[in-house]
Amino acid sequence: VGxxxxxxxxxxxxRDLPEEREIxxxxxxxxxxxxxxxxAHNLSAMGTRVSFTSRIGPDALGEMCCRRLHEVGIDLSGVVRSTTGSSTGVTLILPLTDTRRILTYPGAMFEMGIEDVDIDRLASARHFHMSSIFLHRKLTPDIPEIFREMKRRGLSTSLDTNDDPENKWAGVLEEVLTITDLLFCNEEELIKIAGKDDVEAAMAQVAAKVPLLIVKRGSRGACAWRNGKRIDVDGIRVNAVDPVGAGDSFDAGFLHQWVRQAPLESCLAYGNLAGALSVTRSGGTEAFRDAAYREQFLAAHWRDKALIP
Ligand code: ATP
Incomplete structure (x- = not known):
């Protein structure tokens, strides 16, 4: 859901674009x-069955997005088209060299409510994942109960907080942390969640709240904490051209192995691999759309060949 x-x-x-200048x-x-x-796109492209729940506007942008998800075989019966006049959301990305400015025009995504979420369809899956909880303003109060219901129905669950520029995770995040099996975040998000400046201290604090914490560390790789034990994986050396979507691709790689009940080390390694693949092409999905390129990259860098489906 997302x-x-x-x-x-x-x-x-x-590269040195000043503030408040037209360009x-x-x-x-x-x-x-x-x-x-x-x-969802990258997980499905790698060969895991995915059903997606979301809300878009009745417009060409929404159709373009759905077509791209349909191309990789995602079940889109949970995607609702708004009838309130809202359009599909757009994110404007200014690829500056040292930093990246991201402006989101949320559109229909702010309207998704519990009435748009088919609990029975979600429960027919093996795993439930939700990203960017802060963007789902209308759904926010119902999110903990969705996680709880998924657990009751026997699914494993994961959450990727994504960065909340306004720090409005509020109480809902704390509550979801007591329910979810997996938490994905990067180091900046981790620091915000813990309210601590030190990454190591933040990691230890948040790791004590969730059964499995996975922290993404850019070109330095990633690490996982479970039962007080930390496992690290080094970043793969690639020619990185665009970081957009690396974290989402990491999650896709991790979950691709997780739903196959692979050992944690393999989940982590495959997430790391998928994140590295993502940064080699511009945009979040381009490296995954090109099936020949994707398969060649994954096969060339994957040690544990037995786990490739
Ligand atoms: P985003 O929010 O842009 O999707 P993120 O900040 O959540 O990303 P990152 O830590 O940037 O996530 O990247 C996710 C994962 O992708 C990393 O943990 C790593 O495995 C891989 N990765 C990212 N950047 C690189 C890189 N330059 N070289 C190799 N691997 C990378």
Whole structure:
């Protein structure tokens, strides 16, 4: 369950773009965007069956996003088209060299409510995942109960917080942490969640709240904490061209092994591999769309060949 929107990626912007200055980009790409949708796309592209629940506008952008998800075989019967006049959300991405400015125009994603979520369909899966809880404002009060119901019905569950620029995770995050089996986050999010400046201290604090904590560390790889024990995986050396969607791709790789009940080390290694694959192409899904490229990359870097389905 999560947000489904388009990414508008602008090119040709000076690296030292000052604040409050009008500038003409030299080009743009409009592509499938948003954390949850990138995760769903890349997980399905790798060969795991995925059903996606979201809300879009009745417009061409929404159709473009759905077409891209349909191409990789995702069940889209849970995607609702808004009738309130809201459009599909768009995220504007300004790829500056040192930092990346991201502006989200949420559109229909702010409207998704519990009436849009088919609990029985979700419960027919083996695993339930939700990303970016702060973007689902209307759904927020119901999120802990959705997680609880999934647990009651025997699914394993995971949450990726994603960064909340307004720090509005509020009480709902604390509550979901007491229910979810897995928590994915990066180091900045971890620090915010723990309210501590020190990454190691933050990790230890949050790891004590969830059965399994997975922390993404960019080109340095990732680590997992379970039962007080930490496992690390080093980043894979690649020619990184675009970090957008690396974290979502990591989650996809991890869950691809998790639903196959692979050992934690394999889940972590495959997440790391999928994250590295993602950064080798521009946009969150391009490296996964190209099946020949994807398969060649995964096979070339994967030690535990037995786990490739
Ligand atoms: P985003 O929010 O942009 O999706 P994130 O901040 O949640 O990303 P990152 O830590 O940037 O996540 O990246 C996720 C994973 O992808 C890393 O843990 C690592 O496995 C892989 N990865 C990211 N950047 C690189 C890189 N430059 N080289 C190799 N692997 C990378």
């Amino acid at each position: 947000e489904l929107n388009a990414d508008l990626i602008l090119y040709g912007i000076p 003409l980009a030299s080009g743009f790409t409009m592509t499938l965007g948003s954390s949850s949708a990138i995760l």
